[in-house]
Amino acid sequence: MTQNNTLKVLVTGAVGQVGSELTMELRRRYGDDNVIAAGHRTNPDDVLRTSGPFEIIDVTIRDEIERVIKRHKINTIYHLAAILSVVGEEKPQLAWNVNINGLHNILETARQHDVKRVFVPSSIAVFGPETPRNNAPQETTLRPTTIYGVTKVAGELLGNYYCKRFGLDVRGLRYPGIISSETLPGGGTTDYAVHIFYSAIKDRRYTCFVREDTVLPMIYMPDCIKASIRLMEADLSSLKHHCDYNLAGMSFSAKQLASEIKKWIPDFACNYEPDFRQAIADSWPKRIDDSAARKEWGWPPTFDLPSMTIDMLKRLRSPN
């Protein structure tokens, strides 16, 4: 499908950390009326509601998805609604229901209503302790130890199955931890890399829930949005993978992040009190190899740790 003004895009999870910013960028690109933001019953967002169409969808209820797809003649879906790693460990049944049954509802409804292309983010949570921790390869052992990771591996396989079996063009990236300034993340292990900025500005101190030497792959939101849209706009013939592209932005330890912030807020102090989330972080790789993404659809990140830190502090200090 060519990406032109006939696109009718549905974004599920539109009020979440990625959805809130991705929806606005998609509206800028394809027109406000062509991008339908959908959120769960809670957390309606005024800008999302006033800048274009907004629908309430619980992705675990197939009829609600079908109603919106038919009503707006949707041909492209960004399916972002998901439960992340920490909430997943607290509520494993909910994680399974939203991440697996919700995804299956999206794919099945898309197939039945002739939707052309579906984006489904995966995550570095697909990896587990048996994956090489430095430069986790594109093709490697996937034995996650969290329910979130289990649902993400199954989601990649389900998406690939729908591509092969039904010809539905499903695409996805393994998101690293995402750092952003507009909407707070909800319930992930990598959330400390966002919270630290808010606390540094407000309180000049932060208690981090992972050890200072914890290194994880991260990406800044503008790069995350660029990657998601670039993959969705890539020519299908150039893609050798579908739902499981490794995606890297930068990797740093919690201490390196705190030191970078301290360059701009000299009296900032960070201490470390690791809790149960440390075990989740320790099961994920420190760095990932995203050469397939670079080769097949031209992925280069723009931001590194210093440039991301400067931009985050600027945006949080003077929000629009």
Ligand code: AKB
């Ligand atoms: C989480 O920490 O659960 C997410 C992720 C890495 O997918 N940010």
